Amino acid sequence: MIVEQSKQIISEVNKAFIGRNDIVEKVLMTIYAGGHVLLEDCPGVGKTTLAIAFSHALGLSSKRIQFTPDTLPSDITGFTAFNRETNKFEYREGAANCQLLLADEINRTSPKTQSALLEVMEEHTITVDGETHVLPAPFICIATQNPLGSAGTQPLPQSQIDRFMVCLSIGYPTLENQMKIINAQRYNNPIEDIHTVTSAQNLLEVQNYLTSVRMTDSVLAYAIRLCEETRTHPLVELGISPRGVSALVKMARANAILRERNYVVPEDVQNVFLDVCAHRLALRPQARIEGMTAQAILQDILKKIKPTQTEG
Numbered sequence: 001m002i003v004e005q006s007k008q009i010i011s012e013v014n015k016a017f018i019g020r021n022d023i024v025e026k027v028l029m030t031i032y033a034g035g036h037v038l039l040e041d042c043p044g045v046g047k048t049t050l051a052i053a054f055s056h057a058l059g060l061s062s063k064r065i066q067f068t069p070d071t072l073p074s075d076i077t078g079f080t081a082f083n084r085e086t087n088k089f090e091y092r093e094g095a096a097n098c099q100l101l102l103a104d105e106i107n108r109t110s111p112k113t114q115s116a117l118l119e120v121m122e123e124h125t126i127t128v129d130g131e132t133h134v135l136p137a138p139f140i141c142i143a144t145q146n147p148l149g150s151a152g153t154q155p156l157p158q159s160q161i162d163r164f165m166v167c168l169s170i171g172y173p174t175l176e177n178q179m180k181i182i183n184a185q186r187y188n189n190p191i192e193d194i195h196t197v198t199s200a201q202n203l204l205e206v207q208n209y210l211t212s213v214r215m216t217d218s219v220l221a222y223a224i225r226l227c228e229e230t231r232t233h234p235l236v237e238l239g240i241s242p243r244g245v246s247a248l249v250k251m252a253r254a255n256a257i258l259r260e261r262n263y264v265v266p267e268d269v270q271n272v273f274l275d276v277c278a279h280r281l282a283l284r285p286q287a288r289i290e291g292m293t294a295q296a297i298l299q300d301i302l303k304k305i306k307p308t309q310t311e312g
Helices: 002-013 021-032 047-058 073-077 111-123 175-184 200-210 217-232 242-258 266-280 285-289 294-304
Strands: 037-040 062-066 079-083 088-092 100-104 125-128 131-134 140-145 166-168 236-238
Touching: 002 021, 002 047, 002 200, 002 242, 021 037, 021 047, 021 140, 021 166, 021 200, 021 242, 021 266, 037 047, 047 062, 047 100, 047 140, 073 111, 073 125, 111 125, 111 140, 166 266, 200 242, 217 242, 217 266, 217 294, 242 266, 266 294
Parallel strands: 037 140, 037 166, 062 100, 100 140
Antiparallel strands: 079 088, 125 131
């Protein structure tokens, strides 16, 4: 049932987001794993389209906020206002009061506004004037940012980057896919053709089922060894945190589900290792001098740390 539902969701999203089925799968896996997605790429490659397509296909309540330098924390969390008719203070909801939040250009706003998302993403709650409001479940944040250029941008602090389960880059489409995209937009917006194929309740059931996907101690140890290697690598200043290890395990389980298995194999860990871990690494200046990227370092670690015979 989960596999069939997943195929339907991917098929609907592909009506509007064409050419990168692997990206669609990984976003869906992150949603199944209960995580948040950071889409990092140049403008115009379909980041926002991807997020909106998912909100339509999943049947979730969604809101979108465009981060600008003058965006306030209260725009995200909401605020309390005095109602003259009732003589009481009432809570007015912000953009985060939904099931799927699309945070556009998250690095274009102030650090104070960025930090308003910390509690929202980790606890799925909002605290305003000492009163805590629980967000509807499931809650998913899909954020976008343009990594090119520094004018008017505020880089996300490491603590907030760590709260994104994966960081994905879409890249430019091929000539063939660009032709498909243009033709699909010829007469109408493809987003309007997307049908809702699941519900919030079904997603919650999948998230609960994820915990029952079997992972042997040897495969778990393999995932942990990969992450531990980043902490001692000479070119890495800050390695993968325990939260990162947990994210890697959850994504590996979600990858197994999409591959029609109820157990995790080392290939599941390897398939998501870069997406989960690359954005979490803080590299030493020496890495830049040597022209090494986080992805290249993680690739080297995958080659160095092999699963044992029992893990295979």
